[in-house]
């Protein structure tokens with residue numbers, strides 16, 4: 001799944017809990033649950049320039065939305081913790097791309113992929129689900 005829905009779910013979790021020891025593990029756990037749902041995703045095995053461009057847009061959008069949602073909020077630190085905790089399980093993709101799949105990361109990548117929905121999902125239904133996740137996160141944040 002793209003980083004933006006992961007980050008917003010993490011932020012939504014942070015709006016519902018006020019303890020770091022609850023927010024960080026729940027946000028990390030949400031990452032693997034969301035990855036197991038059928039969704040459209042970038043090819044992380046054979047990364048093209050288009051994939052890098054879309055990833056940069058995705059991360060930029062996540063940072064932009066997190067900034068808007070947390071701006072002036074007294075719980076901004078917890079919200080950023082939730083957003084980052086929910087996103088960090090995908091950091092291995094960046095490290096794999098930059099350092100050509102270091103050995104230590106291969107084990108983690110295998111574990112991560114074990115929870116990842118493995119079948120191809122077409123773009124429109126796969127993105128629609130991610131937009132739905134984003135909208136539900138915004139609803140939870142407003143509670």
Ligand SMILES: [Zn+2]
Pocket residue numbers: 001031035089090112
């Ligand atoms: Zn992931």
